[in-house]
Amino acid sequence: MKKLIIAGGTGFLGQALIRHFEKDYDKIVILSRHENKVEGKTVYLKWDARTFGTWCLELEGATAVINLCGKSVDCRYTEENKKLIFSSRLDSTKIIGEAILKCSTPPLLWINGASATIYRNSEDKPMGETTGEIGKGFSVEVCKAWEKVFNDFTLPKTRKANLRISLVFGSSRGVLPVMMKVVKKGIGGAMGNGQQQVSWIHVDDFCSIIRWMIDNTNATGPYNIVAPEPVRNKKLMAMLRKKAGIAIGLPSPKWLLEIGAFFIRTETELILKSRYVVPERLLNEGFQFKYNTIEECLESLKL
Numbered sequence: 001m002k003k004l005i006i007a008g009g010t011g012f013l014g015q016a017l018i019r020h021f022e023k024d025y026d027k028i029v030i031l032s033r034h035e036n037k038v039e040g041k042t043v044y045l046k047w048d049a050r051t052f053g054t055w056c057l058e059l060e061g062a063t064a065v066i067n068l069c070g071k072s073v074d075c076r077y078t079e080e081n082k083k084l085i086f087s088s089r090l091d092s093t094k095i096i097g098e099a100i101l102k103c104s105t106p107p108l109l110w111i112n113g114a115s116a117t118i119y120r121n122s123e124d125k126p127m128g129e130t131t132g133e134i135g136k137g138f139s140v141e142v143c144k145a146w147e148k149v150f151n152d153f154t155l156p157k158t159r160k161a162n163l164r165i166s167l168v169f170g171s172s173r174g175v176l177p178v179m180m181k182v183v184k185k186g187i188g189g190a191m192g193n194g195q196q197q198v199s200w201i202h203v204d205d206f207c208s209i210i211r212w213m214i215d216n217t218n219a220t221g222p223y224n225i226v227a228p229e230p231v232r233n234k235k236l237m238a239m240l241r242k243k244a245g246i247a248i249g250l251p252s253p254k255w256l257l258e259i260g261a262f263f264i265r266t267e268t269e270l271i272l273k274s275r276y277v278v279p280e281r282l283l284n285e286g287f288q289f290k291y292n293t294i295e296e297c298l299e300s301l302k303l
Contacts, residue, residue, distance in 0.1 A: 017210060018042055067113055069093075112163070168203050177303065193254075
């Protein structure tokens with residue numbers, strides 16, 4: 001039986017992967033905190049992302065295990081939320097690794113989530129996997145700890161790759177529809193100074209990268225999951241206004257964003273940090289992007 005396991009698969013990316021792979025696999029198993037259910041080839045199993053359970057049996061003979069678990073960072077960085085951000089990533093990674101160690105026929109591949117925010121704030125220099133500079137601060141420490149737990153597992157029969165993901169753009173879910181709502185309210189101007197770089201990727205290319213990793217037995221280690229051409233915030237917002245048919249968008253200076261972030265219970269880092277991240281390894285190893293530019297990406301999406 002050809003089987004794919006997706007932990008944390010009820011979110012935007014997990015559901016996109018189900019649609020992408022459902023014709024290729026006999027069974028797709030989703031590990032989530034929701035109750036057990038079956039939808040065609042897709043089986044949803046309840047787990048707590050911390051302890052062993054019957055879900056471990058599904059890892060036997062799987063083609064790949066993809067872990068996308070992690071509390072959203074779209075929140076205020078209170079002490080409680082910081083603990084949850086850490087634990088949701090580290091605990092799920094640790095228990096999956098330990099479960100693989102117990103398998104008689106372990107999965108061929110383990111793909112683990114990570115984040116492109118591991119790199120420093122950069123407006124001047126692109127951050128590739130071999131040239132990038134690791135940053136400082138809370139979100140970077142989360143990324144470093146997350147990757148360490150993953151890297152500490154030695155699994156002779158299971159290939160390992162981790163995904164340094166930036167913003168994933170799709171039509172119906174994820175960050176882009178939220179940004180379009182802001183634009184349609186007339187406040188879609190530059191955010192901060194507007195010069196911060198935004199690394200992004202089309203959801204279809206995200207799914208294609210996962211397929212490429214499964215098929216490419218040389219794919220191991222960290223990969224930047226971003227499109228080849230980042231875009232500055234000022235240009236991105238202008239293109240979103242054009243997409244929405246809105247001529248003018250009020251800019252949002254840093255002080256105003258700080259106030260707004262407080263009231264909607266989030267952090268300005270999500271908007272103001274310059275993520276100048278490039279897919280160095282994917283390009284060097286032959287992956288072909290369908291959407292290289294933000295123009296191509298937005299043109300393909302219904303927003």
